[in-house]
Amino acid sequence: GAVVSQHPSWVICKSGTSVKIECRSLDFQATTMFWYRQFPKQSLMLMATSNEGSKATYEQGVEKDKFLINHASLTLSTLTVTSAHPEDSSFYICSASGTGDLRNQPQHFGDGTRLSIL
Amino acid sequence: QQPVQSPQAVILREGEDAVINCSSSKALYSVHWYRQKHGEAPVFLMILLKGGEQKGHEKISASFNEKKQQSSLYLTASQLSYSGTYFCGKGGGGADGLTFGKGTHLIIQP
Numbered sequence: 001g002a003v004v005s006q007h008p009s010w011v012i013c014k015s016g017t018s019v020k021i022e023c024r025s026l027d028f029q030a031t032t033m034f035w036y037r038q039f040p041k042q043s044l045m046l047m048a049t050s051n052e053g054s055k056a057t058y059e060q061g062v063e064k065d066k067f068l069i070n071h072a073s074l075t076l077s078t079l080t081v082t083s084a085h086p087e088d089s090s091f092y093i094c095s096a097s098g099t100g101d102l103r104n105q106p107q108h109f110g111d112g113t114r115l116s117i118l
Numbered sequence: 119q120q121p122v123q124s125p126q127a128v129i130l131r132e133g134e135d136a137v138i139n140c141s142s143s144k145a146l147y148s149v150h151w152y153r154q155k156h157g158e159a160p161v162f163l164m165i166l167l168k169g170g171e172q173k174g175h176e177k178i179s180a181s182f183n184e185k186k187q188q189s190s191l192y193l194t195a196s197q198l199s200y201s202g203t204y205f206c207g208k209g210g211g212g213a214d215g216l217t218f219g220k221g222t223h224l225i226i227q228p
Contacts, residue, residue: 008157008162026196026211028174034215034216036215042220042221043120043205043218043219043220044160044205044216044218044219045218046214046217049214049215079149083169093159095215102209102214103146103147103148103209104144104147104161104167104209105163106150106165107162107207107215107216108162109152109160109161109162110159111158111159112158112159114157
């Protein structure tokens, strides 16, 4: 159980393109999902918290107009990188937890999306 | 504030033991441990919530000290499959995501 699917797994596109990444919880409902970004050989950095039916909460320094998050249902959150540039190239990973206190729930990660902007 | 992990990296031979530490200047509500292999998503290992708690099985276990400011992950009789980067994450307040340490790179050699 507790499977999180992320799609696509790899994207290569030209500068200026907008890219949408989907994160789905396959066998459980996720009121809250999280989006992380990871540069090579570095830690995962939390970008934003995605809440079903409400606006996402962004971490300091993350541009909300650049990284659009939509959490339309209890099983789907999307991250859209708008007008992507080479500096946006990174590994983006989503995670989801079940119901209950998130501080003591394991987070289940998707397989990640490797984004390369040319 | 990011938890501090040590060591940054360790190389072992198969069958040897390793300890990875995760510390914070303030008491943590919870500490989460994950392992990530290159190019893959992190995989959940365990969560510790209570001061003095120990959890896991004989090969991979973890402890949380009484003050809840330090956690250690113990890898016993390491196997080649244990290679990867180990992250500790601190559970925040409310609906926060995790704040991860910088990771400990573990390489197991035959």
